Amino acid sequence: MKNRKAVFSFSDIHVEVEGKEVVKGVSLAIAPGEIHAIMGPNGSGKSSLSNALMGHPGYEITGGEAYLDGNNLLEMEADERSRAGLFLAFQYPLAIPGVTVANFLRAALKSQRGPEADMSDFRKLLKKKMAGLSIDESFATRYLNDGFSGGEKKRIEILQMSVLNPKVALLDETDSGLDIDALKTVAAGINQFHDETKGILLVTHYQRLLNYVKPHHVHVMIDGRLVKSGGPELALKLEESGYDWVGAEAGLKAGA
Amino acid sequence: MSEAKHDIIIPDIIPELERGPLWLRQKRRFSREAYNDAPIPPRGLHLWRYTDPAAFVVDRTTSSDTAYHDNYDVIEKVELHNLSEGHLSGLVSDFGGREIRFHGFDRLRDQGIVVTTLSEAVERYPGLVERYLYELVNAGVGKFEAMNGALWNDGIFIHVPDGEVIEKPIHLLREAGSSDSAQFPRALVVVGQNAQLTLIDEYGGGAAGNGSGGSYSNGAVEMFGLPDSRTRYVMLQRQSSVTTSYLTHRARIDRGANMLTIALSFGGAVTKQNFGVTLNGPGAESNMYGLLFGSGNQHFDNHTIHHHASGQTRSDIDFKVVLRDRAVSAYTGLIRIDRMAKSCEAYQENRNLLLNLGTRAETIPELEILNEDVMCSHGATIGPIDPMMVFYLQARGIRHQEAVRMIVSGFVSDTLRQVPRDLQERITGFVTQRLEHI
Numbered sequence: 001m002k003n004r005k006a007v008f009s010f011s012d013i014h015v016e017v018e019g020k021e022v023v024k025g026v027s028l029a030i031a032p033g034e035i036h037a038i039m040g041p042n043g044s045g046k047s048s049l050s051n052a053l054m055g056h057p058g059y060e061i062t063g064g065e066a067y068l069d070g071n072n073l074l075e076m077e078a079d080e081r082s083r084a085g086l087f088l089a090f091q092y093p094l095a096i097p098g099v100t101v102a103n104f105l106r107a108a109l110k111s112q113r114g115p116e117a118d119m120s121d122f123r124k125l126l127k128k129k130m131a132g133l134s135i136d137e138s139f140a141t142r143y144l145n146d147g148f149s150g151g152e153k154k155r156i157e158i159l160q161m162s163v164l165n166p167k168v169a170l171l172d173e174t175d176s177g178l179d180i181d182a183l184k185t186v187a188a189g190i191n192q193f194h195d196e197t198k199g200i201l202l203v204t205h206y207q208r209l210l211n212y213v214k215p216h217h218v219h220v221m222i223d224g225r226l227v228k229s230g231g232p233e234l235a236l237k238l239e240e241s242g243y244d245w246v247g248a249e250a251g252l253k254a255g256a
Numbered sequence: 257m258s259e260a261k262h263d264i265i266i267p268d269i270i271p272e273l274e275r276g277p278l279w280l281r282q283k284r285r286f287s288r289e290a291y292n293d294a295p296i297p298p299r300g301l302h303l304w305r306y307t308d309p310a311a312f313v314v315d316r317t318t319s320s321d322t323a324y325h326d327n328y329d330v331i332e333k334v335e336l337h338n339l340s341e342g343h344l345s346g347l348v349s350d351f352g353g354r355e356i357r358f359h360g361f362d363r364l365r366d367q368g369i370v371v372t373t374l375s376e377a378v379e380r381y382p383g384l385v386e387r388y389l390y391e392l393v394n395a396g397v398g399k400f401e402a403m404n405g406a407l408w409n410d411g412i413f414i415h416v417p418d419g420e421v422i423e424k425p426i427h428l429l430r431e432a433g434s435s436d437s438a439q440f441p442r443a444l445v446v447v448g449q450n451a452q453l454t455l456i457d458e459y460g461g462g463a464a465g466n467g468s469g470g471s472y473s474n475g476a477v478e479m480f481g482l483p484d485s486r487t488r489y490v491m492l493q494r495q496s497s498v499t500t501s502y503l504t505h506r507a508r509i510d511r512g513a514n515m516l517t518i519a520l521s522f523g524g525a526v527t528k529q530n531f532g533v534t535l536n537g538p539g540a541e542s543n544m545y546g547l548l549f550g551s552g553n554q555h556f557d558n559h560t561i562h563h564h565a566s567g568q569t570r571s572d573i574d575f576k577v578v579l580r581d582r583a584v585s586a587y588t589g590l591i592r593i594d595r596m597a598k599s600c601e602a603y604q605e606n607r608n609l610l611l612n613l614g615t616r617a618e619t620i621p622e623l624e625i626l627n628e629d630v631m632c633s634h635g636a637t638i639g640p641i642d643p644m645m646v647f648y649l650q651a652r653g654i655r656h657q658e659a660v661r662m663i664v665s666g667f668v669s670d671t672l673r674q675v676p677r678d679l680q681e682r683i684t685g686f687v688t689q690r691l692e693h694i
């Protein structure tokens with residue numbers, strides 16, 4: 001069902017990977033200005049859900065609906081979803097040898113703005129956004145993610161988000177691989193991006209990032225299903241007590 | 257048709273065999289006999305598994321060497337412009353040796369640098385030419401090298417004396433003829449001790465392919481890098497799509513000398529190319545980059561050799577292939593390290609990107625490493641564009657076609673960076689053009 005108030009909503013999403021169902025009917029609605037978090041143990045299907053919503057060819061959506069700002073997402077190719085305003089910061093961003101960060105972002109921004117768009121502000125914009133995320137200028141001319149450390153890749157994902165300025169951002173384990181200073185910088189970048197029009201979905205195993213980016217709603221995913229929802233206090237409880245109790249409550253095994 | 261070609265021999269009385277002093281006439285005659293005596297290499301024999309050798313047999317008596325294509329003027333104008341802008345040291349237009357024009361060599365002449373025809377060099381620098389001509393590309397290499405050795409008309413001679421440095425490239429434009437023509441371009445290049453040269457060797461032209469016959473070209477290039485010299489050689493193949501092309505390039509570099517070879521292949525119908533560098537003294541280093549982009553029904557067959565004849569030498573090859581439509585490519589890369597050549601380093605990589613089904617690539621690494629004291633590695637990949645890369649770009653809003661273009665451009669970008677400035681724009685243009693309508 002289309003949720004008119006939500007900037008992003010999906011219902012009863014099922015996802016198959018290599019013939020195996022790994023997301024088993026998940027629904028969520030994110031109103032403009034809201035930050036949601038999906039937490040769950042490894043292997044519970046968080047990345048599969050995020051990738052499938054972005055249109056990853058390896059993750060097949062076998063059931064459900066998804067709407068972004070009124071547009072039926074599942075009828076669109078990945079590039080159309082992006083241009084409609086969806087962004088996914090990948091858990092494991094790929095290297096693209098020979099394509100520099102600057103050229104990549106210029107092409108991406110140009111495709112968002114349209115072929116006739118004036119791009120004369122691009123250099124300045126990129127420079128400003130890089131400085132804001134404490135990314136050295138030299139990264140602009142390096143090949144995208146080629147030889148980058150885990151933490152550098154995560155920062156570059158957030159850089160992409162802040163340059164492209166989507167309506168809805170899914171951030172998959174963006175905190176992993178970051179030391180405490182980098183975590184603070186990245187969190188500041190996310191908070192700066194966030195305003196009353198945006199929807200954000202943080203997907204994370206740990207609640208570390210949630211100390212710096214405060215979610216309004218926290219959901220727990222176990223074995224392909226959202227089994228519990230609550231406020232920010234739920235994240236703290238998960239941090240203290242792990243996932244087993246939620247699983248037990250829901251009559252499921254929490255897994256790893 | 258290929259059956260009849262078995263009978264084609266080089267006749268005894270043709271003008272080419274009468275050119276030059278006695279030693280040269282003898283070499284030409286020897287080459288002729290070797291050609292006539294050698295059978296057409298059987299299919300399946302080393303280096304002929306992927307290409308029919310009959311394609312390279314032509315009848316000298318029925319092929320003209322005089323007719324040229326009009327659009328030649330365009331490229332010459334581009335390069336004359338590059339010359340006037342100061343991007344080049346000099347430009348040579350070579351019409352199969354029948355006519356060779358030289359542009360802009362006055363300054364180099366004052367430096368003592370020799371750029372002239374082989375026929376003039378034979379007269380004026382007999383010692384140098386007799387010592388080096390046929391030293392590396394001769395009848396011993398193969399039947400088609402013998403063919404060039406007998407039939408080359410006139411060629412280009414470049415000598416950079418010891419210690420002389422040519423900053424900007426010398427650009428050779430070698431023009432294939434129009435329909436039913438056969439050309440046998442040849443060049444000899446000697447780079448003196450501590451001297452420095454960048455040479456662009458561009459093969460263009462050829463029949464228009466409007467139903468009349470095709471053109472044929474069989475080239476030979478010999479290069480010598482004397483101790484501590486630095487040489488950059490850029491080969492560009494952009495002949496017409498009905499040109500059959502054979503090229504053998506051999507270089508030998510001495511102690512402390514450095515050679516960079518860049519082979520850029522876009523043109524031709526059937527193209528077989530051999531690039532070889534012998535590392536002949538300690539400290540010698542050879543780097544090769546190959547970039548081949550085939551489309552339509554193009555057929556490419558490339559062979560590279562790095563021969564470490566001396567210890568403490570280093571070689572590296574990065575040969576990249578992109579194919580679309582029904583194009584095919586075979587790459588054979590030989591690393592030979594002699595028994596006495598200790599402490600060598602040799603690396604080789606061949607990556608093939610297939611843009612659609614219907615293309616085909618072969619990769620054959622050959623290692624003849626006769627001692628243990630070496631560092632050596634080789635790698636090869638053949639496959640389509642990684643769909644995960646395409647997805648990543650699409651996830652940022654970039655359309656599928658443009659994503660493919662960006663990934664292919666990225667794939668070739670390291671090689672393009674090596675290309676001298678006066679060529680960069682044109683080479684990028686070839687790549688872009690071949691990425692249209694993907």
Ligand SMILES: Nc1ncnc2c1ncn2[C@@H]1O[C@H](COP(=O)(O)OP(=O)(O)O)[C@@H](O)[C@H]1O
Binds near residue numbers: 040049058
């Ligand atoms: N590309 C893939 N190929 C095969 N199995 C996969 C792939 N991606 C995810 N899976 C499987 O799907 C399940 C969910 O994984 P994932 O979505 O990555 O979980 P999470 O992100 O919560 O750790 C796991 O069983 C995992 O092994």
Ligand SMILES: [Mg+2]
Binds near residue numbers: 047091
């Ligand atoms: Mg995950």
